[in-house]
Amino acid sequence: MKYVLPLTHPLLSTENVSITLSGLKILDDVSIGVPQGTVTGLIGPNGAGKTTVFNIMSGFLTPDEGNVRFDGKKLKHIKTHHLTKMGISRTLQGVGLFESLTALENVMLGGSARVKSGIVADSLGMPWADSEQNKLRSQAMETLAEFGIADIADRYPGELPYPVQKRVAIARSLISDPKVLLLDEPAGGISASDMAELGRMIKSWTPKRTVLLVEHHMELVMEVCDLIWVLDAGKVIASGSPEEVRTNPAVLAAYLGEEVSH
Amino acid sequence: MTNFIDYLLGGFSSGAVIALMAIALVLVWRSTRMVNFAQVGQAMFTTYIALTIQQQTGNWLLALVVAIAAGVVLGVIVFFLVIRPVKNSDSTGAIIATFGVLIALQAGAGMIWGGDPEGFVPPVDNSGLEIGGRIWPFSLYDILVLVVTAALVIGLTLLFTKTALGLSMRASAFNPEVARLSGVRVNRMLITGWAIAGGVGAVGGILIAPVSTISPTSFDILLVFAFTAAVIGGLDSLVGAVTFGIGTGLIISLISGYSDSSNAPVVALILLALNLLLKPDGVFSHHGSRSV
Secondary structure (H helix, E strand, C coil), X not given: CCCCXXXXXXCEEEEEEEEEEXXXXXXXXXXXXXXXXXXXXXXXXXXXXXXXXXXXXXXXXXXXXXXXXXXXXXXXXXXXXHHHHHCEEECCCCCCCCCCCCHHHHHHHHHHHHCCCCHHHHHCCCHHHHHHHHHHHHHHHHHHHHCCCHHHCCCCHHHCCHHHHHHHHHHHHHCCCCCEEEEECCCCCCCHHHHHHHHXXXXXXXXXXXXXXXXXXXXXXXXHCCEEEEEECCEEEEEXXXXXXXXXXXXXXXXXXXXXXX | CHHHHHHHHHHHHHHHXXXXXXXXXHHHHHHHCCCCCXXXXXXXXXXXXXXXXXXXXXXXXXXXXXXXXXXXXXXXXXXXXXXXHHHCCCHHHHHHHHHHHHHHHHHHHXXXXXXXXXXXXXXXXXXXXXXXXXXXXXXXXXXXXXXXXXXXXXXXXXXXXXXXXXXXXXXXXXXXXXXHHCCCCHHHHHHHHHHHHHHHHHHHHHHHHHHHCECCCCCHHHHHHHHHHHHHCCCCCHHHHHHHHHHHHHHHHHHHHHCXXXXXXXXXXXXXXXXXXXXXXXXXXXXXXXXX
């Protein structure tokens, strides 16, 4: 696949986004696009602003200038709790699981936005609230089973090995059936074999789902991405296929001092 | 020995009420990570409302229902008027603001209902039951108090463990950002926590009123005991609040029986101090998530 830039109809994009935090210009006129059905990578040295792009896309931060566009609609003030309903799901660096909830409850929470019953029905223990809850519970069990970890449903995250926690986190982000997944360093802290499996998993989601991937492990990025954007010091310095990016002198210069593993 | 059993029996229903107030404190702590010192003031206010209704209609159940509704509304009002604006800048400020609310509620109640202690007629007989030719310090009303408390605790436990709302509330308390990413309307959950706490506090107030009389400041001592129970229980544990609420009730009853009731608050504070010295995270706290 080859993308002509600028992209004509990306599913998710930032348009001329700039933001200054604590007097530092973190993002400067950043326009990146994520075409439908692709795995798109967002890479760059530490401090390039990758996570800030995610934070803006998920409504944690509001850009000073520019905006996010999703599914053709311009999003001015993004409400974080609306994301899953819109079809955007994000994982966090690390695992971001709730330590006091079981693995199953963590996954259920990811789908709870779609449960219709209200506060009153819930408080009074109305039967329909109950059945919605059961539906969610069995759906969460299925999702855990898909990830091969149904047996740890009732365990707390603290009792689980790190790679398993990561799977729970991904299961939670998938249960809401998102159109777009924003993955923030999913390969952090996992073994090479787990990473290969993660790569296959991400690939298997497309083209039904679209993925924007922030990742330090270049081998994973180069393997799974259809398109890569490179940020450095808050600016887009390159974009293109993995091969184009790999050989781009500006990218190599940005990574000078940091090893690019092939 | 007979004395001991009598004192112990006498402590259960006051322990249940302490447990309810402790639960209210825990619910607020869980949602906004702060102690609401106005909780007993809110309960006092709603109990006055209940008293008025009972005096007008003689219907205790109606008084209870209205008091719960008023407690819920008051919880939401306190959250919006005081806690939210202050909390945004500084949580210590918010805790001090709850003291302000307490004083305002007490002054308001004094203006509306006067400062004199008033009696609250219990819905069922409050004199000791006679079983086996002996009068025990345990009444039909004590049974009612325990039944209502147990029902409330079971209801809350089911709410928190079996419903999507409960799940969302627990998630919001633990990590609001991640909860938002999962589609939880966190602010709504925080308000719900305050609202439920207000309702639970209202039940506690109406249950203790027949035993203690009611005046604008008559519940203040309840705050000392409930706070002790909640902190020893770990501040975020319902089980802890119930266990140590009832435990505190029993200890107070024993101390009042063997010495003098005025010693009870001192002992409660000594227990609190020991707890903070020996096990500062509380006995039932998860993962040491408390920062005092």
